[in-house]
Structure formats: structure tokens, C-alpha cells
Amino acid sequence: MWKRDEAVRAPSGQPAAQPQQPAPAGPAATPNRPESSHKLERDIVNIGKSVVIKGELNGSEDLTIEGQVEGTIQLRDHILTIGANGKIKAQIFAKAVIVLGSVTGNVTASEKVDIRDNGSVDGDIISPRVAIAEGAHFRGSVDMQRKGEASKPAAAEAPKAAAQQPAAART
Numbered sequence: 001m002w003k004r005d006e007a008v009r010a011p012s013g014q015p016a017a018q019p020q021q022p023a024p025a026g027p028a029a030t031p032n033r034p035e036s037s038h039k040l041e042r043d044i045v046n047i048g049k050s051v052v053i054k055g056e057l058n059g060s061e062d063l064t065i066e067g068q069v070e071g072t073i074q075l076r077d078h079i080l081t082i083g084a085n086g087k088i089k090a091q092i093f094a095k096a097v098i099v100l101g102s103v104t105g106n107v108t109a110s111e112k113v114d115i116r117d118n119g120s121v122d123g124d125i126i127s128p129r130v131a132i133a134e135g136a137h138f139r140g141s142v143d144m145q146r147k148g149e150a151s152k153p154a155a156a157e158a159p160k161a162a163a164q165q166p167a168a169a170r171t
Contacts, residue, residue, distance in 0.1 A: 049085040057090075066101075076110070084118065097127075099136075106140075 044062045047053070051067035058074045066083035073080060073092045080094040086101030096112045099119035107113055109127040120137040128146045132138055 049083075082119070 044064060045059065047063070047065045047067045047069075049066040053067070053069045053071070055071045056074070057069060057071065060075075060078065062079045062081075063073075063075055064081040064083055065088065066085045068087045068089075070089045071091075073088070073090050073094070075094040077095050079096045079098065080092060081098045082088055082101045082103055084100045086103075088101070088103045088105065090103075090105045092103065092105065092107045092109075094108075095110050097107050097109045097114070099107075099113070099115045099121055100117075102120045104122045106123045107121060107125045107127070109125075111127070112129040112131070113121075113125050113127040114131045115121055115133060115136040115138055117133050117135040119133070122137075122139045124140045124143070125138075126143045126145075128144055130142055130144060
């Protein structure tokens with residue numbers, strides 16, 4: 001009688017390779033993997049274009065807004081995307097802000113503000129990184145201080161440094 005192990009044996013006398021079993025399908029296919037790791041994407045919440053929110057909007061998830069928001073938006077550790085149909089009249093605080101629609105109000109981001117084609121921001125931006133695409137609209141000021149930098153202008157620091165030097169070093 002034919003034996004499978006002998007037929008699979010390598011020609012140089014090495015032990016036979018183990019036969020391949022088809023991988024089981026379904027939830028039992030990966031028993032050692034925790035349930036939460038089956039999600040590859042972060043939770044993202046969408047606010048549709050027919051939704052109007054007035055007031056304070058706080059969250060702990062990434063958010064995409066296609067509708068209208070008036071008030072304050074706080075997503076300090078998450079990404080806020082203003083969709084092409086989004087119309088925002090609010091103060092925004094987020095980790096990153098991507099603007100495809102319209103924002104009227106100040107935008108504060110701890111990582112980056114990105115105004116894409118046809119995006120519009122009327123207000124001040126405070127973020128260490130700012131990107132404004134060709135075709136975008138921006139009216140306001142930009143403050144690109146990094147974390148840990150003092151909020152005082154460098155010109156105010158120069159007289160202090162000169163005053164602290166010995167008189168002989170200044171001459």
C-alpha cells in the first residue's frame with residue numbers, strides 16, 4: 001500500500017514535509033488573534049450633508065462632516081475632515097484638520113491643517129504644519145509654532161539675552 005509520508009520525503013534523506021491542511025474559514029480561523037485586532041481601520045463617524053448641528057461637538061473618534069455645524073468642534077486627539085459639502089461656522093480644535101469644504105472660524109490643530117482644492121478657511125490657523133493647495137481659499141493668519149516653543153516673539157527675547165551678558169562681552 002502507498003504511504004503519503006514516504007512519497008513526500010525529500011530526495012536528500014531529509015524528513016518528510018508536513019502535509020498542508022486547508023485553512024479553516026470563519027471566526028475560528030484565527031483563534032490566537034484578539035477580536036479587536038480584526039479592525040484594520042480606525043472608527044470614523046460621518047455627519048451627512050442634510051444634518052445641521054448648532055452648539056458644541058465633542059468626540060473621541062475621527063469625524064467627517066458633510067453637513068453644517070455652528071459653534072465649537074473639539075476632537076483634540078483625532079482627525080476632522082470637512083467634506084466638500086461641509087459648511088462650518090465654528091472654532092475647531094483637533095489633532096489634524098482636512099478642509100475640502102468651507103470653514104469660517106479659527107482652526108487649532110496639534111499636528112496639521114490641510115486645505116485642499118476648493119477648500120476654504122476664513123479665520124486664523126494655529127498648527128505646526130499647514131498645507132494650502134493650489135485653488136484653495138484662505139483668509140486669516142497662520143501661527144506655526146511647534147510644541148514647547150514659547151508664545152513670545154523672538155524679538156522680545158533678544159533684549160533679555162543682551163541684558164544678561166557681562167558688560168565686557170557687549171563692547
